[in-house]
Ligand SMILES: NC(=O)C1=CN([C@@H]2O[C@H](COP(=O)(O)OP(=O)(O)OC[C@H]3O[C@@H](n4cnc5c(N)ncnc54)[C@H](O)[C@@H]3O)[C@@H](O)[C@H]2O)C=CC1
C-alpha cells in the first residue's frame with residue numbers, strides 16, 4: 181500500500197513539475213526595480229512581456245524571455261560545472277562553493293531556488309542543512325552578504341514589541357528561533373548560529389510546503405561565551421587586515437611563521453573567508469532572569485503580532501532548552517526540536533530495530549539500550565522511549581527504565597554521582613541494577629558488560645564509538661545490533677558508517693544524524709545507512725499543527741508524529757536495515773506526519789481550524805481525506821502572475 185501511495189506521490193510531483201496550469205495571481209505592492217530586487221517576487225529573465233509592461237519592468241531586463249524550465253536547466257548546468265571544476269579540492273572548499281551558488285539563488289529568486297531544492301533534495305539537503313550548514317555557521321560572519329530573518333539582541337530590550345513590525349510580511353506561520361548557544365555539535369557560535377534557523381526553514385519549505393513568504397528565521401543574540409568570537413580577531417591581529425598578498429610574504433619568514441599562532445588563523449581566513457569581525461554582541465551571554473526576560477519579551481512580541489504563529493526552539497544549550505520548553509509550552513504554540521523532534525525520530529528508529537530482528541513490538545521492553553550523551557537530545561530520547569515502553573507493556577515507567585543506560589562525559593550515570601544533574605537524575609542507575617559496573621564506568625566497560633542491543637550516540641563527540649567499542653558490539657545480545665551515531669555535523673558523528681560495518685560486523689543496523697553513503701560490504705551486499713535526523717518529523721509537526729489551528733503542541737500530537745514515522749516503512753525494507761524513508765520522499769512522509777499530528781489535535785479537541793476549514797470539517801475528515809487535505813495545502817514553487825496593487 182505504501183508503495184502505491186509513494187508512486188502516486190511521485191507521479192503527482194512529475195505532473196506538477198512545469199505544469200501548464202495557470203497558477204493563481206499574487207498581489208504585489210511594488211513596481212519596477214524594487215520587484216527585481218525582491219527574491220519573493222523576482223523572476224529574473226522569466227517575466228513575460230505583459231508583466232514587464234504592467235509592472236514597469238520594460239528596459240530593466242534583457243529582451244529575451246527565458247522560461248522557468250530554461251532557467252532551471254541553466255542553474256543546474258552551472259551547479260554541475262561547479263561540481264566538475266572543484267573536483268579534488270577539500271571538503272570545505274567544495275561544500276562552501278556549493279552553498280554559495282545556492283545561497284546566491286536564494287537571495288535573488290526564491291521560486292527558482294525552492295524548485296531546485298525540492299527536485300534535488302537528496303543532493304542539496306547536505307548543503308543547506310547538515311553537514312555544510314555547520315561549516316557555514318562557523319564562517320557566517322565572513323560569508324555574510326545580506327541579512328535574512330530577524331536579529332533581536334540584548335540591546336533591544338524594551339523595543340521588541342515594535343521591532344517585530346519591521347518584518348515585511350503581514351502573516352508568519354513558522355518561526356525557527358535560536359540563541360546560538362549549542363549549534364549542532366559545534367558549541368556556542370553566537371550570532372553566527374542564524375544559519376541553523378535558515379536551514380531548518382528551508383527544510384520546512386522543501387519538505388512541508390510552507391510558503392517561504394510566511395516563515396521567519398530568528399537569532400536571539402544575548403552575547404556569547406565563545407572566547408574566539410569575543411576576542412574579535414580584527415583587534416587582536418590588526419595586520420590580518422592586509423590584503424592576501426601578504427600571505428606569501430609571511431611564508432618567507434620561514435620557521436617563525438610556521439610556528440606563529442597567527443599562521444593558523446590567517447590560513448583559515450585565507451582559505452575559507454573566515455570572519456575578521458564577528459557580527460554579534462561582544463559580551464558574555466546573559467544569564468538567569470536577565471536572559472529569560474529577553475526570551476519572554478520576544479515571545480510576547482511574536483504572539484502579539486501573529487497569534488497563530490508556531491515557534492520552534494532550536495539549538496539552545498541544555499539548561500535553557502528544558503527551561504524554556506517548560507515555561508512556554510502551555511502558554512504558546514511552540515516546541516523544542518532537539519528535545520521533542522529528535523526523540524520521536526529516535527523512537528521510530530528504535531522500534532524499527534525491534535522489527536529488523538523479526539520480533540514483535542512488545543519485545544521493545546527487552547532491548548538493552550545505551551544512550552551516550554545526557555544533553556537535551558539524549559534526555560529527550562530517553563524520556564520519550566521510556567514512556568513508549570511503558571505504553572507498550574502497560575507497566576509503569578519505573579519498570580520500563582531498567583532497559584536504558586545513560587552515559588555522559590563522566591561515564592555511566594548512577595545515583596552515586598556527586599552533583600547529579602537534576603535533568604539526568606530520573607535516568608540514573610541504582611548500583612544494584614548495573615551488574616557490578618561502577619558509577620562513571622567507561623563506554624567500553626558498559627558495552628562489554630551490558631552487551632546492548634542498541635548503542636545510540638547524542639554526545640556531539642566525533643569518533644567516540646571507536647574500534648574497540650564497535651568490536652565489543654559484536655557480542656551484543658541482539659541478532660542485529662544497532663548503532664545510531666546521531667551527532668552532527670559529520671565530523672562530530674560518534675563513528676562513520678564504514679567503521680561501524682567494518683568493526684561491528686555486516687549484520688548491524690546503522691543510522692547517523694548527517695548523511696553517509698551506503699557501504700559496499702562486498703559480494704554484492706550493501707550496508708544501508710539511515711539518516712536518523714529530526715528533519716523527518718519537525719516539518720510535519722509544524723504543518724499538522726498549523727493546519728489544525730491548535731494553540732499548543734501536546735505530547736499526544738508528538739507521539740502521533742513518532743508513531744506515524746515508525747509505521748511508515750514496510751517489513752521488507754526494515755529487514756534490509758532501512759528504518760527511515762529516503763529523503764527523496766520527504767514531502768510524502770511529511771504529509772503523513774502532518775495528517776497524524778492534525779488528527780491527534782482533533783482527537784484532543786484542540787483543533788480550531790485553519791483558513792476556511794473549521795474544526796467541524798476537520799473532525800469529519802477520514803484519515804485519507806486528512807492526508808489529502810494536508811498535501812493540498814503544501815506550497816509549491818511556480819511563477820504566479822504578479823498583479824500590482826497600491
Ligand atoms: N540527529 C539529530 O536529529 C539530532 C542530533 N543532535 C546532535 O546531538 C548532539 C548533542 O546535542 P545536545 O544533547 O543538544 O547537546 P548537549 O550539549 O546538551 O549534550 C551533550 C551531552 O554529551 C555528553 N558528552 C560530552 N562528551 C562526552 C563523552 N566523551 N562521552 C559521553 N558523553 C559525552 C555531555 O556530558 C552532555 O550530556 C549534537 O551533536 C547535536 O548535533 C541533536 C539533535 C538532533
Ligand SMILES: CC(=O)C(=O)O
Nearest residue numbers: 364495518668713714
Ligand atoms: C539536527 C539537529 O537539530 C541538531 O543536530 O541539532
Ligand SMILES: [Mg+2]
Nearest residue numbers: 364494495518
Ligand atoms: Mg538542532
